[in-house]
Amino acid sequence: MDRPRLREEDLRESFVRSQGPGGQNVNKVASCVILYHVPTGITVRCEEERSQSRNRLLARQRLAERLEALERKEEHSRLAALAKARKQRWRRPKRLQKRVIEDKRKLSKKKQVRRRLRPGDSE
Numbered sequence: 198m199d200r201p202r203l204r205e206e207d208l209r210e211s212f213v214r215s216q217g218p219g220g221q222n223v224n225k226v227a228s229c230v231i232l233y234h235v236p237t238g239i240t241v242r243c244e245e246e247r248s249q250s251r252n253r254l255l256a257r258q259r260l261a262e263r264l265e266a267l268e269r270k271e272e273h274s275r276l277a278a279l280a281k282a283r284k285q286r287w288r289r290p291k292r293l294q295k296r297v298i299e300d301k302r303k304l305s306k307k308k309q310v311r312r313r314l315r316p317g318d319s320e
Contacts, residue, residue, distance in 0.1 A: 203234075203260065203261060207235050208234060210231070210232055211230075211233075212229065212249060213227055214226070214227050214228070215229040215244040223247075227249065228244065228249045229252065230252040230256045232256045234260060241263065243259065
């Protein structure tokens with residue numbers, strides 16, 4: 198299966214200041230990267246590293262993983278729908294149909310024997 202490519206025109210990239218420990222670097226430099234994939238609406242935020250370029254790389258990797266997972270999920274649901282349709286179209290062979298009906302009759306007779314007699318029933 199072909200890996201989906203991240204096209205630059207599909208991405209919106211913004212940089213903001215990170216939060217948490219990191220000292221002066223965190224307070225002065227916009228090292229947090231936010232990637233937005235326009236066609237799917239997926240947003241990824243990465244602020245793990247002190248470096249903006251490293252966070253940018255990590256954000257792109259995460260976005261690619263999420264897109265791939267989305268594609269796998271869609272493929273799985275498509276295959277499940279095909280399997281369900283195939284199963285719905287399947288007909289039991291005549292011999293199996295007869296056996297199922299015979300089993301139902303046997304069970305019905307068994308239940309009739311166990312049934313409680315009501316006043317007015319004669320047997």
